[in-house]
Amino acid sequence: MNDQSTRCFTAGNTVSEKEAYTVRGVFDEHGRYVWRTLRHLGVAEAEIPDVCQEVFLTVHRKLSGFEGRSSLRTWLYGICIRVAADHRRRAYVRHERATAEPVADAGERTGHEPDSRVEQRRAVQALLESLDPEKREVVVLYEVEGFSMKEVAEIVGCPLQTAYSRLHAARELMLAALKRESEES
């Protein structure tokens, strides 16, 4: 199953030309970062394993059709964005709390985590929650994942100028949120 369906041959930024991509290779190299992205896109901690699995199952289905027009990483994060968005919609329809209370859930401890990490995560999630999904995606991809704005625009599927506008607006909103928090405390 895997030899045929999980390989493609293309140039990429981490794998040399004609070297085969495999789902395993993609997972081993990017899985940790995909998890982080899903977390910051508002997927509740309890749901991340399911959604992460869904991302890589999508990779499994589509990798053979990956033509290398974009980098593998850009292609992968496009899948992340779409899967996370689908998850949010489903969660909303089911009236689940997956995204309804992301701040409390996302700040939950995962194993032996120090208090400071939990607090930081909660603060980050609260900040990102102040943004609408479109701005949030741009912020996560640019500020956390380190994509260029050109790549961000490609991943989210909007004009470059629109991506810049979203980033600028998001920064303003986040600063305002922090200011409000400071005034209230």
Next chain:
Amino acid sequence: MTDFKDPPRLADSATGDARLGALFRSAREDLATDQELAQVAARLGPVLGPVPAAPAAGKLALLAKVGSGVLLVGLGVWGVRHQRAHVPAAAVSAAKAPVIAAPPPTAATPEVSAPTPESAPAELSPAPSSRTAPSSHTPSSARAASPVRDEAAILERARAQLASNPAQALALTAEHVKLFPHGVLSQEREVIAIAALRRLGRTAEAERRAEAFDRSYPHSAHQHTVDAEPAK
């Protein structure tokens, strides 16, 4: 990678808001743990393909190998479960993940007197959610150094025994329960245990354990897989 016009990132900027910068620096560091990643690897199982020979993939490779067998077994287990006449509708949740085609286990039911395994827990260990990593609950401090690897090793042995010696497979899952009552691979353990019970012809126990699984993991990806497309 960065285009000329791209503004400095908040985490890197010395002139921007300090708190905002600190928050995004922490966000960058908030990666999945080995345990969290291993959990996904185990679920993906056969999708990840064969275990590479190179030891670099180490832990993940081993876990994926376990997951591969577990998922194959899981489809069979759930396929059988779907044949139960009284499967409650509530237990069938909406599928989130597409099915990975895999054959059901063969219907071998050897007359083997199994060693006494852990009986089906009324409520399975509360820990095996994605948020719970092996922790101070782990009884053996010696295992704390690489609990996931140890978990995976036991379950891999259990998986390997399932077809030829389900009694031994069941005994190994019982060992896993004792050593890792809150392990991150508890769902996978239960899938193997249920399959072993079925192969031993202990259908009532298998059903009880499966129902306990339903209660404890109502959103399990193992359920999703089977619910979406029953084993062929």
